[in-house]
Amino acid sequence: MGQTIAQKIIAKHAGVERVTPGEIYLVDVDFAFGNDITAALSIKQFNEIGARKVFDPEKVGLIPDHYTPNKDIKTAIITQSMRNFAREHGITHHYEVGEVGIEHALLPEKGVVLPGDLVIGADSHTCTYGALGAFSTGIGSTDLTFAWITGKVWLKVPETLKFVINGKLPRWSGGKDIILYIIGKIGVNGANYRVMEFSGDTIRNLNMDNRFTICNMAIEAGAKTGIIEPDEKTIEYVEQRKERSTYTVYKSDKDAEYEKIYEINAEDIVPQVAFPHLPENTKPIYEVEKMDIRIDQAVIGSCTNGRISDLEIAAKILKGHKVANKLRLIILPATPAIYREALERGYIEIFLDAGAVIAPPTCGPCLGGHMGVLAPGEKAISTTNRNFRGRMGHVESEVYLSNPAVAAASAIAGKIVSPEYILGGN
Amino acid sequence: MKLKGRVWKFGDNVDTDVIIPARYLNTTDEKELAKHCMEDLDPEFASKVKPGDIIVAGESFGIGSSREHAPIAIKASGVSLVIAKSFARIFYRNSINIGLPILENEEVYDLVETGDEIEVDLDKGEIHVKGKTLEARPFPEFIKEIIRYGGLLNYAKEKYL
Ligand code: SF4
Numbered sequence A: 001m002g003q004t005i006a007q008k009i010i011a012k013h014a015g016v017e018r019v020t021p022g023e024i025y026l027v028d029v030d031f032a033f034g035n036d037i038t039a040a041l042s043i044k045q046f047n048e049i050g051a052r053k054v055f056d057p058e059k060v061g062l063i064p065d066h067y068t069p070n071k072d073i074k075t076a077i078i079t080q081s082m083r084n085f086a087r088e089h090g091i092t093h094h095y096e097v098g099e100v101g102i103e104h105a106l107l108p109e110k111g112v113v114l115p116g117d118l119v120i121g122a123d124s125h126t127c128t129y130g131a132l133g134a135f136s137t138g139i140g141s142t143d144l145t146f147a148w149i150t151g152k153v154w155l156k157v158p159e160t161l162k163f164v165i166n167g168k169l170p171r172w173s174g175g176k177d178i179i180l181y182i183i184g185k186i187g188v189n190g191a192n193y194r195v196m197e198f199s200g201d202t203i204r205n206l207n208m209d210n211r212f213t214i215c216n217m218a219i220e221a222g223a224k225t226g227i228i229e230p231d232e233k234t235i236e237y238v239e240q241r242k243e244r245s246t247y248t249v250y251k252s253d254k255d256a257e258y259e260k261i262y263e264i265n266a267e268d269i270v271p272q273v274a275f276p277h278l279p280e281n282t283k284p285i286y287e288v289e290k291m292d293i294r295i296d297q298a299v300i301g302s303c304t305n306g307r308i309s310d311l312e313i314a315a316k317i318l319k320g321h322k323v324a325n326k327l328r329l330i331i332l333p334a335t336p337a338i339y340r341e342a343l344e345r346g347y348i349e350i351f352l353d354a355g356a357v358i359a360p361p362t363c364g365p366c367l368g369g370h371m372g373v374l375a376p377g378e379k380a381i382s383t384t385n386r387n388f389r390g391r392m393g394h395v396e397s398e399v400y401l402s403n404p405a406v407a408a409a410s411a412i413a414g415k416i417v418s419p420e421y422i423l424g425g426n
Numbered sequence B: 001m002k003l004k005g006r007v008w009k010f011g012d013n014v015d016t017d018v019i020i021p022a023r024y025l026n027t028t029d030e031k032e033l034a035k036h037c038m039e040d041l042d043p044e045f046a047s048k049v050k051p052g053d054i055i056v057a058g059e060s061f062g063i064g065s066s067r068e069h070a071p072i073a074i075k076a077s078g079v080s081l082v083i084a085k086s087f088a089r090i091f092y093r094n095s096i097n098i099g100l101p102i103l104e105n106e107e108v109y110d111l112v113e114t115g116d117e118i119e120v121d122l123d124k125g126e127i128h129v130k131g132k133t134l135e136a137r138p139f140p141e142f143i144k145e146i147i148r149y150g151g152l153l154n155y156a157k158e159k160y161l
Helices: A007-013 A037-048 A075-088 A105-108 A124-132 A141-150 A175-186 A209-223 A232-239 A285-289 A308-318 A336-344 A346-354 A405-413 A418-421 B030-035 B071-078 B087-098 B141-149 B154-161
Strands: A024-028 A030-036 A061-064 A119-121 A137-140 A152-156 A160-166 A196-201 A225-227 A262-265 A273-274 A283-286 A298-301 A328-331 A378-382 A398-401 B001-010 B054-057 B082-083 B103-105 B117-121 B126-129 B132-135
Touching: A007 A024, A007 A119, A007 A137, A007 A196, A007 A225, A024 A196, A024 B141, A030 A037, A030 A105, A030 A141, A030 B001, A037 A141, A061 A075, A061 A105, A075 A152, A075 A225, A105 A124, A105 A209, A105 A336, A119 A124, A119 A141, A119 A225, A124 A137, A124 A225, A124 A232, A124 A378, A137 A225, A141 A152, A141 B154, A152 A283, A175 A209, A175 A273, A175 A283, A196 A209, A196 B087, A209 A225, A209 A308, A273 A285, A283 A285, A283 B054, A298 A308, A298 A405, A298 B154, A308 A418, A328 B103, A346 B087, A378 A405, A405 A418, A418 B132, B030 B071, B054 B117, B087 B103, B087 B154, B103 B141
Parallel strands: A030 A061, A030 A119, A119 A137, A160 A196, A160 A262, A196 A225, A298 A328, A298 A378, A378 A398, B001 B054, B054 B082, B082 B103
Antiparallel strands: A024 A152, A273 A283, A273 A398, B001 B117, B117 B126, B126 B132
């Protein structure tokens, strides 16, 4: 019996020939990082148990991205502890304001995570790097402390669910719509403990940005990670930025064992909107448009949809338009490099002309942290990944999740609409 | 490792917010957390629970946030083991990492009520209840070892520091 890509990566890092779902291994990690919410606890634990050295200062990441730049004294103290820890241990992957971006956009962009890597992060959306053909998963603070000391994490070998998506996506649909559509079908626990492997010609035709978006939201179906086999697009992306010279491309065997295989026709996936308060509450945009849902704020950004091709789509729609009266459009390029590229390509000017505000690369409103928190009764459309009750602010606010095209069009209309509503039939 | 204790029975989807409400997350003091364990489900739990007691629950025990405070509060309250039909992924990891034994079993739930006594052999994964012996999948060696050490950090301290 063959092995899946996830099994192969785990086997390699466990130092064994092959692994079977259900087995537990202590595996080597290639990178172990935390952010300004989770790393502080690990630093405290690390010092409390008397550890002196991290296993490898080049494989530890400290990424203060959630409240960047520091939003208050408490967060200032946390980022200070990260800075001190980085200095003390010679941590190379510590990013200061000016170079920091949202962790899950930053690490692939900098070529830190490469195909075949096994990566853990004390943040649930660590599953994003599966788009590179890496095995990456979110863990707790104690796991991170343990990895910093030992270079290892314990893993139960997961079952894999395979999603085969073929066909041409409808206009204005992208990675976000594929993953929302799947979560709408299988539910927020539909892939609990499991790996979601995405394949098919629709996936192969997507650019890397869209693939990151898909793997990013695997956790929203309860999955341990999402993963996509590397192809020529992956290799091209990696070759332009890789930080280390070697990496390994793993592919699933033809006779690999899957717990279940889902066949999906891409033509069915029109742009999706997830209604409050769960990502599984999805509806096709054309149904939503008829419901006349008025919104107070639109957010384009996050580790899900804050990359350059997301901003490109937003610019295409916003060009020559103005946001609706009294609506706030907040755009957050996910990293400084994305910000610069958006500036060079003229997108930032388009956004400013439309009446948007551009925030620095930060998580900000995605988790109701800062830079766009919602008041009671307010509704937002957002390209982020979670719409749990109170996620973006007050418990009586509401978040609707969508792709950047729908968010931009809705910002102009003042209510949730399809891009065609603004641009016409094509 | 053999355990014997009185049962506290809870239902499905016991989430991390009821295990330890967010209003008490401003401390990492175990004793303090234990005082408020399960408070929103059963206000008497914290005062009546005895060392060695066993929680029996339904599906998806520990769903919600990744806060490690939840298994810490349960362990510090004196509970020796949680048996549930299933666990949420990060709660499962966190419990093992902080040294709280947990077992997955579907049948025990319908056989016991709060106050019943059960015996468990963690090594064999056997649950003895009302004259019956039920099987839970025994922990793999590695996880048994972490639990024996009292958690992942103690394990690291002994083995690696
Ligand atoms: S952008 Fe949102 S989901 Fe992504 S890491 Fe930041 S807070 Fe988490």
